[in-house]
Amino acid sequence: MEAFVTRKKRKICPEPEPEPELDPEPQNEEESEESTDLKLAMLASLHPDLDQETLLDILLAHDGAVHAASASLSAAQDIPSPTTKKSGPRVVGSQTSLKLFTNPSSGPCSSPVPKKSKLLSKKGATLHLYDPDDIAEHTPCSIIHNFLPSGEANALLLELLEESKTFEKITFKLFENVVTSPHTSSFYVGSSMEMDRQRHEYVYNGARLTDVRKITPWLDKVKPLVQAAVNAEIQKRILSSYPGAKKLKYQSPKTWVPNAAFVNCYNGPHESVGWHSDQLTYLGPRAVIGSLSLGVTREFRVRRVVPKKDDPDPDPEAAGDAGDAEGGQIAIHLPHNSLLVMHAEMQEEWKHSVSPAQAIDPHPLAGNRRINITYRDYREEFHPRYTPRCKCDIPTVLRVVQKKKKNENWGRYFWMCHAGNVPDKKGCSFFQWAKFDDDGVPLNTGNRK
Ligand SMILES: O=C(O)CCC(=O)C(=O)O
Ligand SMILES: [Fe+2]
Numbered sequence: 001m002e003a004f005v006t007r008k009k010r011k012i013c014p015e016p017e018p019e020p021e022l023d024p025e026p027q028n029e030e031e032s033e034e035s036t037d038l039k040l041a042m043l044a045s046l047h048p049d050l051d052q053e054t055l056l057d058i059l060l061a062h063d064g065a066v067h068a069a070s071a072s073l074s075a076a077q078d079i080p081s082p083t084t085k086k087s088g089p090r091v092v093g094s095q096t097s098l099k100l101f102t103n104p105s106s107g108p109c110s111s112p113v114p115k116k117s118k119l120l121s122k123k124g125a126t127l128h129l130y131d132p133d134d135i136a137e138h139t140p141c142s143i144i145h146n147f148l149p150s151g152e153a154n155a156l157l158l159e160l161l162e163e164s165k166t167f168e169k170i171t172f173k174l175f176e177n178v179v180t181s182p183h184t185s186s187f188y189v190g191s192s193m194e195m196d197r198q199r200h201e202y203v204y205n206g207a208r209l210t211d212v213r214k215i216t217p218w219l220d221k222v223k224p225l226v227q228a229a230v231n232a233e234i235q236k237r238i239l240s241s242y243p244g245a246k247k248l249k250y251q252s253p254k255t256w257v258p259n260a261a262f263v264n265c266y267n268g269p270h271e272s273v274g275w276h277s278d279q280l281t282y283l284g285p286r287a288v289i290g291s292l293s294l295g296v297t298r299e300f301r302v303r304r305v306v307p308k309k310d311d312p313d314p315d316p317e318a319a320g321d322a323g324d325a326e327g328g329q330i331a332i333h334l335p336h337n338s339l340l341v342m343h344a345e346m347q348e349e350w351k352h353s354v355s356p357a358q359a360i361d362p363h364p365l366a367g368n369r370r371i372n373i374t375y376r377d378y379r380e381e382f383h384p385r386y387t388p389r390c391k392c393d394i395p396t397v398l399r400v401v402q403k404k405k406k407n408e409n410w411g412r413y414f415w416m417c418h419a420g421n422v423p424d425k426k427g428c429s430f431f432q433w434a435k436f437d438d439d440g441v442p443l444n445t446g447n448r449k
C-alpha cells in the first residue's frame with residue numbers, strides 16, 4: 001500500500017509550459033479532493049462523539065466542506081439528526097443480489113434484468129454490495145469469491161499472518177503534520193536483484209522503501225492463478241463494459257503480469273486505510289490491480305470522484321461505462337478468499353478506502369486480522385531510469401488531474417516532484433505534463449537511457 005496519502009497541493013511552476021490550472025477554482029484544504037483523511041480527522045476532533053462512518057457520510061453530503069458539515073452537526077445537536085447512525089453495529093451479512101430490489105419481476109421465471117439497473121446509492125449514503133454481478137455493474141471492480149482452493153487460501157493466510165508480525169506502520173507527511181498509517185504493511189518482489197532495485201532505484205512518497213521482502217513461497221504459488229484470473233476478468237470487462245468493446249485509451253494491451261505485491265494487515269476493526277487512489281508512477285495509466293483478501297471480512301469502499309452524468313466527458317474514449325456511484329459511496333464486502341480486480345477505470349476516476357468497522361466477525365485462523373495482497377504489474381517502461389527526474393534528482397511521481405469542474409486539464413497526466421512528502425524535507429517545483437501513446441507507453445520522459 002503506497003498511496004493513501006497525498007499532500008496539500010503546492011503551487012506548481014511548470015517548466016517550460018505556463019502554469020497549469022490544476023484547479024481553477026479557489027483552493028483550500030476543504031476543497032481538495034485528496035484531503036479526506038485530514039477533513040475527517042478535523043471533523044472527528046470537533047465531534048468526537050460520532051463514529052467515522054457517520055462523519056464521512058455527513059462530510060460527503062456537504063461536498064467535503066468541513067465547516068458546513070460541522071455546522072449541520074452542531075445545529076442538529078439537540079435534535080436527533082436524520083444523518084446520524086440510527087441502527088446498531090453494522091453486521092457483515094449476506095445479500096443475494098440488488099436485482100431482487102431493483103426489478104420487482106425478477107425471480108426464477110422472470111426476464112433478465114436490464115443491463116443498467118437503477119443504482120440505490122445517493123450522495124451521503126452507502127450502498128452495500130455483495131453479489132459479483134452487482135459489483136461488476138455498479139463499480140469499477142469485479143470479484144471472484146472462493147478464489148483459491150480452501151487449503152491454499154488457509155496456507156497463504158497462515159504464512160502471511162506470520163510475516164505480518166514484523167510489518168510496520170508507514171510514517172508520512174500529511175500537510176505539515178507527520179502521521180502514521182492506520183494499518184501495517186510490507187512489499188514483496190520476485191528476486192534478490194529486484195529487492196535491490198526497489199531499495200535503490202524506486203521512490204515512494206519521496207523516499208526509498210526500507211522494508212522490501214522476497215516473495216514468500218505461497219505468494220509465489222498463488223501468483224500465476226491471480227495472473228490468469230485477472231487477465232480473464234480484464235477481457236470480460238472490455239467486452240461487457242467499455243465503449244466499442246475495446247480497451248480504454250492508455251490501457252496497456254499486454255498481458256497483465258504481477259511482479260510486485262503490497263501486503264497489508266488490518267489488526268482489529270479500527271485499523272483502516274483512508275480514501276486514496278493508488279499511485280500510477282510505476283504501473284502507468286489505466287492500471288489494473290489484483291487484490292486478494294484473507295481472514296476477517298471487511299468493507300472496501302469506493303466512490304467516484306469524477307462525475308459521470310452531469311458533466312460531459314471531455315474525452316469520451318477515456319473512460320469505461322461501468323460504475324456509477326451518483327455521489328454516494330459503495331461498500332464492497334470482501335470475505336476471506338475473495339479476489340477483487342480493480343479495473344482500468346478505477347484509479348483515475350474513483351477513490352477507495354477500507355473504513356474502520358464497528359464490529360467484525362473473528363476468523364477461525366486470523367482472529368481479528370485481515371490480510372490483503374495487492375498484486376501489481378510494474379511495467380518496464382515506467383522504471384525510474386526512464387521517467388523524469390526533478391531538481392532534487394529523484395524520479396518524479398505520476399499523477400492525474402482529477403478535479404473536473406470547468407477544468408480543461410481534467411484527465412491529463414503529469415510528473416511532479418514528491419520529495420516534499422518526506423517529514424522535514426522540502427521538494428522542488430518540477431512539473432511536466434506526461435504524454436503517452438494509445439497503449440500508455442510514455443512519450444516525453446526526457447531522460448530515457
Ligand atoms: O486492503 C485493501 O483491500 C486495499 C488496500 C489498498 O487500497 C492498497 O494497498 O492500496
Ligand atoms: Fe489502494
